[in-house]
Amino acid sequence: MSVRYSNVVELLEHAFRSYTDKPAFTCLDHTLTYSELDDLSERFARYIRNDLGLLPGDRIAIQLPNILQFPVVLYGAIRAGVVVVNTNPLYTPREICYQLRDSGAKALVVLSNIAHNAASIIEQTDVETVIVTNIADLHPFPQRTIINFVVKNVKKLVPAYSFDHQIALRSILAKKGKAYEKPMVDPESIMVLQYTGGTTGVSKGAMLSHKNMADNVWQIIHHIPEAFSEGKEIFVACLPLYHIYALNLHALASFSLGEHNILIPNPRDLASMVKALSKHQITMFVGINTLFTALCRFEPFKAVDFSKLKVTSSGGMALTEDAALIWETTTGCEVCEGYGLTETSPVVCGNPVAGIRRGSVGTVVAETEVKLIDDSGETVTDEAGELCVRGPQVMVGYWQNEEETLKVLSADGWLKTGDIAEIDRDGYVSIVDRKKDMILVSGFNVYPNEIEDTVCQIPDVVEAAAIGIEDEKCGEVVKLFVVAENDALTEEVVYNYCRKHLTAYKVPKVIEFRDTLPKSNVGKILRKELRTE
Secondary structure (H helix, E strand, C coil): CCCCCCCHHHHHHHHHHHCCCCEEEEECCEEEEHHHHHHHHHHHHHHHHHHCCCCCCCEEEEECCCCCHHHHHHHHHHHHCCEEEECCCCCCHHHHHHHHHHHCCCEEEEEHHHHHHHHCCHHHCCCCEEEEECCCCCCCCCHHHHHHHHHHHHCCCCCCCCCCCEEEHHHHHCCCCCCCCCCCCCCCCEEEEEECCCCCCCCCEEEEEHHHHHHHHHHHHHHCHHHCCCCCCEEEECCCCCCHHHHHHHHHHHHHCCCEEEECCCCCCHHHHHHHHCCCCCCEEEECHHHHHHHHCCHHHHHCCCCCCCEEEECCCCCCHHHHHHHHHHHCCCEEEEEECHHHCCEEEECCHHHCCCCCCEEECCCCEEEEECCCCCEECCCCEEEEEECCCCCCEECCCHHHHHHHECCCCCEEEEEEEEECCCCCEEEEEEHHHCEEECCEEECHHHHHHHHCCCCCEEEEEEEEEEECCCEEEEEEEEEECCCCCCHHHHHHHHHHHCCHHHCCCEEEECCCCCECCCCCECHHHHHHC
16 A cells, blocks of 8 residues: 655655645635646646746745645645745744745745735835735635635734735746646655744754655555545644644655545634544544644544544643543543654654553654663663654754764764653664753653643643743753643642652652643744743
8 A cells, every 4th residue: 555656756646646636625615636636736836837937945934834735835845846946934033034045935825814924125125026816716606705805804804914026826827837847757856845943042954855754655555554445534733733743644654545634724623523523424633742742632632423433633732640640631632642753854762653652752653763862872772861862753963964964963864852762672763851841850860741640640631841941950840831621729739749749859849720831833832932921
């Protein structure tokens, strides 16, 4: 079942030929088939080459949420041979400006709802053409007109914006255009510049080649074959496609086998999400810890039909025991936790569906090596150490940043992940914590994940985050942030629970209740922001 492609264009062309009339992507009650995507993405590729004059290796930025336009633009860019720069729709003007300037993008595709942010800084970049789309532009009439009118004029969700050189995506796709010379794709050529979250400093563009991405597709399908069955599965795409895991799993891996993906534009809108899910018998769900918890505490979600749900995948942040249990109780499907990084395209390991070990991120995918090293760089066994990875999915390097590349990528291909891990005798990997998030209390290593997982087992706790704060006596002590389900939970209850279940030096010395915790675009709790405060 799992075919190995030398490049991503080869993968796309095979899917277009093999699954013509099957549904590919559904969003806001409209579906595009594989043949429709083939036609639309080909039109966009022709525009890129013939009208924009972009050449293989030039960069095009995509700033879209999970809507039908995303795969159209993505596949068109890939077929034209240009490099995709995924840009978070939630970015501030400053963040957009940095990424566009750093990547040297010559074109930008942006949703009208957020175009004002890019408009405010576009003159400071090398972008020559801005392609704008409205949320329902690929829907049929009159649905398209009604949705776009309501979004702009009733809900007032499209702030005013202006670009000197802009064109509507809808007008581009309305024309077939003349044929273009399709580029020969070198497997080693860059397919995507995927910027890291910047949690350890300035955001860096990981150069991921066609080979990196195609090989990781093969590794994913080979590792969890239960999730795929050629045109019979229904995937829920909650994580944004501009996130590397969603990009590879939904836009490439599942697409390569003719599966159907349900795009969720805004996973924070739980009511709309449940409405979308209720119309399909979903078989594969991909999420993260905070999303699992939020959905299972949302009463209407419990009425969704989970009878066909075979696989639930978790990544992006640590899966707590509480979230895993509540998801399995609600849906009847056990969560397979996995692990990866932007720099590894992204999957490194995952729990086999038939051999899930809770608390572990599973075994490594095919053709991948892992090892643990200490602070001096020496390999260690039978103890925790920094996880290093080597395999075909490891990035080429950071875009125009040799200094940072040399810090993490050795000459013989080993990537330092910055994560502290343990590996048991059966090869199951457990992530202890981020190296930079580790708290040092009186010389003892304290890992926030352990504290958060423990605290989240208190019935009234919704979310928790632990950080280290300076202390004259101990160097650092643990500060805990808690989001409670109700006002009945007190600091004393949390403290006593921690004293009972944690070693003394791990017990939080400061406990602070919050209404919410800062999160990334995919819902990952941002400890860095809490430390900055």
